[in-house]
Amino acid sequence: MDREPQIAQHVEAIPEGSASALSPAVRLAHPRESGPLKAALGAAFFDDPIFGWLIGRGSSRQARLERYFAIQLAHSLADGCVWTSDGLQGAALCMPPGQWRLPPRLMIAHGGRFGSVFRGRLPHAVGLLAAIERRHLRDAHYYFANIGVAPNAQGQGLGSKLMRPTLDRCDKERLPAYLEASSERNAALYERLGFQCTEVLRFAGSPPLRLMMRPPQPWPRAT
Numbered sequence: 017m018d019r020e021p022q023i024a025q026h027v028e029a030i031p032e033g034s035a036s037a038l039s040p041a042v043r044l045a046h047p048r049e050s051g052p053l054k055a056a057l058g059a060a061f062f063d064d065p066i067f068g069w070l071i072g073r074g075s076s077r078q079a080r081l082e083r084y085f086a087i088q089l090a091h092s093l094a095d096g097c098v099w100t101s102d103g104l105q106g107a108a109l110c111m112p113p114g115q116w117r118l119p120p121r122l123m124i125a126h127g128g129r130f131g132s133v134f135r136g137r138l139p140h141a142v143g144l145l146a147a148i149e150r151r152h153l154r155d156a157h158y159y160f161a162n163i164g165v166a167p168n169a170q171g172q173g174l175g176s177k178l179m180r181p182t183l184d185r186c187d188k189e190r191l192p193a194y195l196e197a198s199s200e201r202n203a204a205l206y207e208r209l210g211f212q213c214t215e216v217l218r219f220a221g222s223p224p225l226r227l228m229m230r231p232p233q234p235w236p237r238a239t
């Protein structure tokens with residue numbers, strides 16, 4: 017299917033005055049870029065505590081993470097926005113109001129792939145996902161499903177930049193943003209961007225997952 021019209025529609029929807037909309041470094045991804053983006057996301061999440069708990073540290077970890085992110089990218093490219101950089105070093109997968117849940121059609125279509133990602137830990141993955149979904153913000157909001165920057169590009173401001181167009185849009189539309197933070201360090205970044213922890217979720221001995229909501233901030237932003 018040709019996805020150009022939908023991408024164009026998202027581009028037109030970037031809030032006017034958004035500094036990041038003018039930046040050449042951050043842009044929307046094209047579906048044909050899924051390959052390098054799933055590799056960047058797999059590398060970004062290689063040491064993630066939650067995926068470590070679910071996948072373990074075997075030699076297949078990168079390949080299994082890439083399989084997982086291929087599914088997430090398919091959902092976000094179809095129903096949301098995937099922000100990336102020209103070098104494809106990372107991505108922010110953002111879902112608009114009403115689209116946060118992974119649709120059953122995708123779950124069914126990728127059921128075998130989920131099994132090959134989580135293997136014997138599939139019941140834990142399904143249980144954790146259900147616990148996350150039960151607590152998910154019900155009010156209209158933008159959802160950051162995943163944000164990842166490859167290790168060699170981390171700490172240079174790219175992660176913040178990839179989130180900026182969606183945060184600006186939230187502020188312009190007076191809507192909250194929502195995400196789950198998988199470590200204390202990434203939660204600190206989100207706090208700097210205005211997110212507040214609403215609950216710390218632990219499921220069946222998992223590492224803590226911080227559920228975080230960001231109320232809309234004044235728009236236009238003070239410069």
Ligand SMILES: CC(C)(COP(=O)(O)OP(=O)(O)OC[C@H]1O[C@@H](n2cnc3c(N)ncnc32)[C@H](O)[C@@H]1OP(=O)(O)O)[C@@H](O)C(=O)NCCC(=O)NCCS
Pocket residue numbers: 060061064163164165166169170171172173174175176177196197198199201202203204205
């Ligand atoms: C979190 C992440 C997307 C931020 O992207 P980035 O380009 O490094 O972010 P920025 O340069 O804009 O901001 C730097 C801040 O990001 C966070 N961060 C940087 N590297 C990180 C890492 N490996 N793990 C977790 N958080 C990290 C820290 O808060 C850092 O600030 P600090 O250096 O003062 O500790 C990126 O580091 C990453 O992909 N980390 C691993 C995967 C992950 O944790 N994803 C988020 C899951 S909720």
